[in-house]
Amino acid sequence: MVQASSVEIRGVNKFYGPFQALKDIDMSIAPGKVTCLIGPSGSGKSTLLRCINFLEEYDSGEVRIDGQLIGYEAPGRKMSARKLRAMRRSIGMVFQQFNLWPHMTAIQNVTEGLVRVRGMKKPEAEARAAEALNKVGLGDKMGNHPSRLSGGQQQRVAIARAIAMEPRLMLFDEPTSALDPELVGEVLTVMKTLAAEGMTMVVVTHEMGFAAHVADQVAFMEKGELVGMDIPDRILHQPEDPRIQGFLRSYHERNSF
Amino acid sequence: MFSIPTFLDSFGPLFWAARYTLLVSGLGIALGLVIGALICAARLSGVAFLRTFAALWVSFLRGVPLLVQLLLVYFLLPVIGIDVPALVAAVVTVGICASAYISEIWRGAIGALPRGQTEAARAIGMGPGDVWTRIVLPQAVTMSLPALINELILLVKASSLVSVVGIMEITRASQAQAATTFRPMEVYLAAACIYLMINLCLAALGRYLEHRMAV
Numbered sequence: 001m002v003q004a005s006s007v008e009i010r011g012v013n014k015f016y017g018p019f020q021a022l023k024d025i026d027m028s029i030a031p032g033k034v035t036c037l038i039g040p041s042g043s044g045k046s047t048l049l050r051c052i053n054f055l056e057e058y059d060s061g062e063v064r065i066d067g068q069l070i071g072y073e074a075p076g077r078k079m080s081a082r083k084l085r086a087m088r089r090s091i092g093m094v095f096q097q098f099n100l101w102p103h104m105t106a107i108q109n110v111t112e113g114l115v116r117v118r119g120m121k122k123p124e125a126e127a128r129a130a131e132a133l134n135k136v137g138l139g140d141k142m143g144n145h146p147s148r149l150s151g152g153q154q155q156r157v158a159i160a161r162a163i164a165m166e167p168r169l170m171l172f173d174e175p176t177s178a179l180d181p182e183l184v185g186e187v188l189t190v191m192k193t194l195a196a197e198g199m200t201m202v203v204v205t206h207e208m209g210f211a212a213h214v215a216d217q218v219a220f221m222e223k224g225e226l227v228g229m230d231i232p233d234r235i236l237h238q239p240e241d242p243r244i245q246g247f248l249r250s251y252h253e254r255n256s257f
Numbered sequence: 258m259f260s261i262p263t264f265l266d267s268f269g270p271l272f273w274a275a276r277y278t279l280l281v282s283g284l285g286i287a288l289g290l291v292i293g294a295l296i297c298a299a300r301l302s303g304v305a306f307l308r309t310f311a312a313l314w315v316s317f318l319r320g321v322p323l324l325v326q327l328l329l330v331y332f333l334l335p336v337i338g339i340d341v342p343a344l345v346a347a348v349v350t351v352g353i354c355a356s357a358y359i360s361e362i363w364r365g366a367i368g369a370l371p372r373g374q375t376e377a378a379r380a381i382g383m384g385p386g387d388v389w390t391r392i393v394l395p396q397a398v399t400m401s402l403p404a405l406i407n408e409l410i411l412l413v414k415a416s417s418l419v420s421v422v423g424i425m426e427i428t429r430a431s432q433a434q435a436a437t438t439f440r441p442m443e444v445y446l447a448a449a450c451i452y453l454m455i456n457l458c459l460a461a462l463g464r465y466l467e468h469r470m471a472v
Contacts, residue, residue: 055376081384089382099373103395113381116391158377165381 004031004200005066005090005168007052012061014047014224021047022058023224029217032198036211036232039221040247045204048221049171052202053091054084065091065169089117092162096174098154100146106133106157107142110164118165132164133157136190152183159190170194172203208251212236220244263440267431267447274430275451281348281416281426286359286409288352293359300364311360318357324418326350331422347419351412358408366401367393399470406463410456417452427451 007029014022022044029035037045050056051063054071063070070087073079079087100109110129114120120128133142136156146154155175162170172191176184188210195201195214205211211218212232219229222243228235239245299311318326330350334341370393378388420429431448435441 053380055380085382085384087382088380091380093377093380095373095377097371097373099371099377101374101377101392101396103399112391113383116387117382161377162381 002166002197002199003168004198006031007169007200007202008062008064008067009048009052010062010064012048012051012058012063014044014051014056014058021224022051025061025226027219027226027229029200029202031200033216034195034201034203034214036215036218037202037204037221038206038208038211038218038235038247039227042223043221044224045221046173049173049202049204052169052171053088053093055093085117089165090168092165092167092170094155094158094162094170094172094175096177098146098151098158098178100154100158100161102146105143105145106138106149106160109146109157110161113161113165128164129160132160135163135193136160137186150183151179152186155179155187156190159187159194163194167199169200169202172201172205174204174206176205176207208236208248220247222247260440260443263438264443264447267434267438267444268451270434271427271430271444271447271451274425274427275455277344277419277424277426278413278416278452278455281344281351281419281424282409282412284348285351285355285412285416286405288349289355289359289408289412290405292353292356293363296356296360297363297367300360301367315357315360318354319361323351323354323415324421326354327418327422343422344424347422347424351416351419354415355408355412359405362401362404362408363397366397366404369400370396402467402470403463406459406466410459413455413459414452 007027009025009027012022012025013020025044025048027035027048037049039045047056051058052065052070054063057071060075062072062075065087068087069079071079071084100106101112104112107126107129110132111122111125114125114128115122118125130139130142133139136159138153138156138160141149141153141157146157149157159175175191176187179187184207188207191201191203191210192214203210203215215232217229218232218235220227220235220239220241220243227243228239228241235244236248239248296311296314299307300315302308327347327350330346331343334346374392374396375388378392383391416426417428420426420432423429425433427448431444435444438444
């Protein structure tokens with residue numbers, strides 16, 4: 001079992017010029033719980049996710065990891081870069097486009113952070129990296145460069161890169177959206193394993209099956225607003241809000257045959 | 258009539274003169290890489306003054322012909338009381354001129370890196386120094402390699418211009434040779450062959466490096 005973080009989001013707003021990408025978002029995520037963010041594209045799901053590790057700077061409100069405010073010392077006063085980096089060490093992130101470093105092999109991608117950020121010695125880092133790669137089922141691909149791996153394998157290396165750092169919270173930004181359909185399963189399987197180990201996970205996804213079966217809560221966003229958040233069944237099968245009903249109707253129309 | 262003996266005899270002195278061509282272009286590119294890196298860093302920095310300085314540097318040096326720059330430096334330095342050998346002045350001028358192009362090559366390569374590359378590094382808590390030396394620069398150098406080899410080849414040819422400040426490189430030496438033999442066609446054809454040989458070697462080196470660095 002991993003030591004898992006809680007996330008508290010209070011009144012978060014985010015503007016791009018005059019455009020408001022996030023409108024007064026409140027959200028609580030208990031340690032060890034899986035939260036899926038769903039909604040149409042442009043609804044602010046990814047922006048909200050990226051505010052949690054402050055890759056996206058929210059303008060007002062609070063995001064707290066285990067009670068500690070991230071990005072700001074106090075409202076309006078930015079946190080030092082060093083302190084922000086220290087907080088990010090225990091938050092793993094997985095991107096839609098994998099973002100592996102192409103000039104490094106799979107195992108080098110994983111050891112890089114261990115050596116540079118955690119200050120580990122190389123042999124120790126390599127042992128840890130090998131363990132992480134074995135865990136995602138890529139023990140035999142450690143020496144491959146990303147260009148020699150399939151999309152699903154690349155995304156699993158990216159997950160290994162994150163979990164090797166021993167995060168207490170994992171953020172997934174549409175982790176399967178760039179994958180060919182037949183490669184989605186292998187990535188979701190790894191994510192399910194993580195969830196079962198008690199990792200706190202926030203997942204932006206269009207995989208309704210994953211949301212239905214793995215998530216503890218599902219949040220539906222539209223136009224920068226959090227429209228509803230509840231257990232999966234209530235959001236996905238008995239939604240009351242017409243916006244959620246409309247979204248799911250069009251989802252089912254696209255995915256039925 | 259084309260005199261084959263004159264053509265062949267020209268190679269000896271011109272090969273000897275090629276050392277200056279290689280010296281000026283070699284040191285020129287080395288200096289250009291260093292200054293180019295600094296100018297590129299200034300251009301991408303958060304300091305407005307540095308950004309403006311770098312932008313002016315690039316537009317002046319790209320906008321004025323190298324020949325004019327060489328003449329300016331050659332005649333200007335004595336006026337302001339700086340006495341340096343012509344060779345040093347030539348190398349520095351060529352290097353500074355190259356730095357303008359090289360800084361733009363690197364700026365382009367860095368700009369072409371997907372944003373996700375640095376985001377992934379920042380997301381695991383990597384500091385700015387490591388992000389640059391471990392993630393950005395290795396990729397930017399690889400990406401910019403074809404353009405840098407191209408620049409080096411241009412520089413070998415541009416080094417013919419330093420003949421105007423009296424450096425006995427291939428072009429100047431062939432002018433002298435042509436004047437003494439009264440056989441300009443043979444001599445210049447030999448000069449052309451030597452330039453071509455040098456640049457074919459550089460192109461081959463470029464292909465080798467690209468192949469080695471490809472992932």
